[in-house]
Amino acid sequence: MSELTPITPPTPTEQAKAAERSAKTRQLLGMKGASPGETAVWKLRLQLMKPITWIPLIWGVVCGAASSGEYTWTLENVLKAAACMLLAGPLLAGYTQTMNEYYDRDIDAINEPYRPIPSGAIPLPQVVTQILVLLIAGIALAFTLDVWSGHEFPSLTILALFGSFIAYIYSAPPLKLKQNGWLGTYALGSSYIALPWCTGHALFGELNWKIVILTVIYSFAGLGIAIVNDFKSVEGDRQFGLKSLPVMFGVTTAAWICVVMIDLFQAVIAGYLVFIHENLYAAILLLLVIPQITFQDMYFLRDPLKNDVKYQASAQPFLVLGMLVVGLALGHAGV
Numbered sequence: 001m002s003e004l005t006p007i008t009p010p011t012p013t014e015q016a017k018a019a020e021r022s023a024k025t026r027q028l029l030g031m032k033g034a035s036p037g038e039t040a041v042w043k044l045r046l047q048l049m050k051p052i053t054w055i056p057l058i059w060g061v062v063c064g065a066a067s068s069g070e071y072t073w074t075l076e077n078v079l080k081a082a083a084c085m086l087l088a089g090p091l092l093a094g095y096t097q098t099m100n101e102y103y104d105r106d107i108d109a110i111n112e113p114y115r116p117i118p119s120g121a122i123p124l125p126q127v128v129t130q131i132l133v134l135l136i137a138g139i140a141l142a143f144t145l146d147v148w149s150g151h152e153f154p155s156l157t158i159l160a161l162f163g164s165f166i167a168y169i170y171s172a173p174p175l176k177l178k179q180n181g182w183l184g185t186y187a188l189g190s191s192y193i194a195l196p197w198c199t200g201h202a203l204f205g206e207l208n209w210k211i212v213i214l215t216v217i218y219s220f221a222g223l224g225i226a227i228v229n230d231f232k233s234v235e236g237d238r239q240f241g242l243k244s245l246p247v248m249f250g251v252t253t254a255a256w257i258c259v260v261m262i263d264l265f266q267a268v269i270a271g272y273l274v275f276i277h278e279n280l281y282a283a284i285l286l287l288l289v290i291p292q293i294t295f296q297d298m299y300f301l302r303d304p305l306k307n308d309v310k311y312q313a314s315a316q317p318f319l320v321l322g323m324l325v326v327g328l329a330l331g332h333a334g335v
């Protein structure tokens, strides 16, 4: 029998080192609670692009490829899908986030002074160059994908231009949609569900109005998810006059609006799947909603301010899995 090694608790130095490592990772991914003092330019540029936010867009492309019903595992399709993920994630989400950091630099100087722009680590002209390079590279890649797929109508280029425009009016004055609770939150939710989904679908199949309308409806569940993100900054938003839903309606009512949106619109989509006789997929989607309701009851509704992150981490995987189920169902039904 092997000898049992006693487990020794980490020393304060080890704990401090682990905390520092975690802060550095958070910093690179663009998460809150990062450590200041980064000087490597590529790391600063990556921080501006907030890699953590690329994931839902990349996932949206996967769901769209599934709903096209035409994705097959050939080398060409894998390369096309990878290029489309590069478009949605690093290039266009990167462009969106860098631009958001640029226009939020004053508010970040108070809320997150360690970010690359307010800390003065990266000069403004370099940030503007980064925004333009990402935007131009994104549009060029979308056009390349249109040509590669033999599209007569450049649907990917149009989607990329449209998304880039929405991203601009979301962050930049005079519209600054993010200041408007409903519009800003829906712009965020739909850009993270409908836009990449339609892009993935258009890459492998024929994008049609049914898919556009369904994903736009599904995006109301995304609106709910976007509201969850607003609980972390209620006080700051109130001070700066940002009309997030928790500021407009109060924490409890906003939390209820949020969970009703998330659950109701997934149920609506499940109803549509029943309507097109994809009953098994509808049942799986509804089963995936149950743990989300459980986590809403266990964490989010009890204390939205304290449990927002915990709720997202526990419930989000079920929501995103449900998106793939819907994509597969639509692809199976040939919608």
Ligand SMILES: C/C(=C\COP(=O)(O)OP(=O)(O)O)CCC[C@H](C)CCC[C@H](C)CCCC(C)C
Residues within 6 Å of the ligand: 057, 087, 088, 092, 093, 096, 097, 100, 104, 156, 159, 160, 163, 164, 166, 167, 170, 171, 178, 187, 188, 191, 195, 196, 199
């Ligand atoms: C900048 C965004 C979120 C940050 O919002 P906020 O400043 O309120 O939060 P923080 O305080 O935490 O920073 C995202 C905004 C998304 C935008 C409306 C549109 C995105 C467009 C897509 C990137 C386009 C994808 C098109 C493609 C797949 C062809």
